[in-house]
Amino acid sequence: MNWEVVIGLEIHAQLATKSKIFSGASTAYGAEPNTQACAVDLGLPGVLPVLNKEAVRMAAKFGLAIGARVSRRSVFARKNYFYPDLPKGYQISQMDLPIVEAGHLEIELEDGSTKTIGITRAHLEEDAGKSMHGDFHGMTGIDLNRAGTPLLEIVSEPDMRSAKEAVAYMKKIHSLVQYLEICDGNMQEGSFRCDANVSVRPKGQKEFGTRTELKNINSFRFVEKAIEIEVERQIDVIEAGGKVVQETRLYDSDKNETRSMRSKEEANDYRYFPDPDLLPVVIEEAFLDEVKATLPELPGEKKRRFVEELSLSSYDAEVLTASRELANYFELAVHEAGGEAKLAANWVTGELLGALNKAGHDIGESPVSAQMLGGMLKRIVDNTISGKIAKEVFEAMWNGEGDADAVIEARGLKQITDAGAIEPIIDEIIANNPGQVEQYRGGKDKLFGFFVGQVMKATQGKANPQQVNELLRQKLNS
Numbered sequence: 001m002n003w004e005v006v007i008g009l010e011i012h013a014q015l016a017t018k019s020k021i022f023s024g025a026s027t028a029y030g031a032e033p034n035t036q037a038c039a040v041d042l043g044l045p046g047v048l049p050v051l052n053k054e055a056v057r058m059a060a061k062f063g064l065a066i067g068a069r070v071s072r073r074s075v076f077a078r079k080n081y082f083y084p085d086l087p088k089g090y091q092i093s094q095m096d097l098p099i100v101e102a103g104h105l106e107i108e109l110e111d112g113s114t115k116t117i118g119i120t121r122a123h124l125e126e127d128a129g130k131s132m133h134g135d136f137h138g139m140t141g142i143d144l145n146r147a148g149t150p151l152l153e154i155v156s157e158p159d160m161r162s163a164k165e166a167v168a169y170m171k172k173i174h175s176l177v178q179y180l181e182i183c184d185g186n187m188q189e190g191s192f193r194c195d196a197n198v199s200v201r202p203k204g205q206k207e208f209g210t211r212t213e214l215k216n217i218n219s220f221r222f223v224e225k226a227i228e229i230e231v232e233r234q235i236d237v238i239e240a241g242g243k244v245v246q247e248t249r250l251y252d253s254d255k256n257e258t259r260s261m262r263s264k265e266e267a268n269d270y271r272y273f274p275d276p277d278l279l280p281v282v283i284e285e286a287f288l289d290e291v292k293a294t295l296p297e298l299p300g301e302k303k304r305r306f307v308e309e310l311s312l313s314s315y316d317a318e319v320l321t322a323s324r325e326l327a328n329y330f331e332l333a334v335h336e337a338g339g340e341a342k343l344a345a346n347w348v349t350g351e352l353l354g355a356l357n358k359a360g361h362d363i364g365e366s367p368v369s370a371q372m373l374g375g376m377l378k379r380i381v382d383n384t385i386s387g388k389i390a391k392e393v394f395e396a397m398w399n400g401e402g403d404a405d406a407v408i409e410a411r412g413l414k415q416i417t418d419a420g421a422i423e424p425i426i427d428e429i430i431a432n433n434p435g436q437v438e439q440y441r442g443g444k445d446k447l448f449g450f451f452v453g454q455v456m457k458a459t460q461g462k463a464n465p466q467q468v469n470e471l472l473r474q475k476l477n478s
Contacts, residue, residue: 003200005231006208007166008158011173012151013183014191015058021126021150022049029189037144043088048277055150058182059099059124060291065180065298066119068103076278079270085129085142095272098123107168108318117169118157125151163227167220175299179324193218196227200234210244214251226251230258302327310341319349325363329370336374343377351394368397376404388461389413422463426471429454440476
């Protein structure tokens with residue numbers, strides 16, 4: 001409780017271009033090793049890089065979305081270091097003049113409050129290849145398919161004060177790059193990964209503590225666990241009289257520990273200098289105007305609209321706008337249901353997301369389309385089925401038995417709304433339970449639920465609950 005945690009994240013988002021940042025080689029995932037690395041990616045003598053304009057457009061789009069300054073002039077530099085999966089001996093990146101500077105993003109905290117996280121910069125760079133430690137008889141294999149893949153490195157200010165805040169920020173960036181359609185956000189394939197800079201300091205101290213960098217974490221859960229375990233480690237070191245060393249560490253999810261990888265380098269260790277093969281990138285106003293015109297409704301704007309126009313709670317709106325696909329699904333379901341936004345929100349955030357989580361599917365793999373769900377909700381609204389029967393209908397739709405109308409027809413699930421059909425059933429139940437009737441009329445109001453249950457049981461759950469309630473009260477109180 002005497003320590004304050006300071007966290008900054010460096011997020012690497014792989015840009016969704018079809019070709020690499022400086023060559024025409026494909027960026028498609030899953031190809032055989034070393035089949036998508038051309039002469040430029042391999043750094044062969046005499047080759048020259050050519051900048052992919054689409055990567056610049058995507059970086060500018062991100063900058064506009066976070067309210068940042070999109071630099072009219074940015075410069076590519078060579079970051080020099082030796083590693084087996086870096087065939088040129090340097091990585092082309094941006095150092096002193098990045099394409100995006102000084103943005104911000106608002107995150108929502110667990111208590112419902114919001115916090116603004118500063119984004120220092122976002123710069124373009126190429127990815128390195130990948131070291132393979134499989135069955136190579138004691139050796140390491142190198143796959144250069146990823147070499148030259150375009151990345152946008154998004155560097156935050158050290159504004160986060162807990163692992164949960166860091167995860168909330170990471171999720172917000174993850175959602176945003178997908179809304180903008182500049183990154184598919186696939187963590188399993190390495191399209192979206194994160195380095196976390198973590199330090200601790202005594203509460204009230206202005207100076208930052210010595211930071212360590214946790215490298216290449218590719219899941220929200222692991223980011224939270226890695227930061228928490230590293231914070232514990234740093235506090236233990238300091239309280240035992242030691243000093244935290246600035247270094248790069250790896251998180252081992254199997255052992256739930258971080259371990260030292262190498263001493264942390266400074267910028268001058270990489271001997272950055274402007275890349276002599278690449279001209280400065282100059283962005284004109286007309287280009288920015290074109291990019292601006294392609295911006296979609298962003299998550300924050302969509303959330304506000306859901307709250308103000310559809311009367312959803314802030315929590316429901318936050319859940320529904322977490323991904324562009326989910327928000328689109330919800331809006332289509334609302335349209336199909338005749339504008340019943342709150343009802344649609346309850347079903348999407350409850351039954352649908354629960355079924356998707358259980359099956360391990362994302363929204364794009366849902367067996368129940370937005371049109372199907374909206375069609376079922378329409379049948380709740382027009383009293384064809386009750387909310388309880390709807391759960392059976394949803395399950396049948398999930399299992400491939402057709403849309404709501406087909407399921408209702410095939411299973412005979414139509415709600416009984418004819419008072420003339422319900423009244424005789426109520427009369428019979430009242431006649432068969434004189435003791436309970438006497439107790440109810442004697443003031444035992446809780447017995448009303450017993451009578452409702454008996455009617456619903458007799459009608460196999462098909463009687464309209466509202467009508468049952470009204471008719472029962474009339475008859476029991478007469």
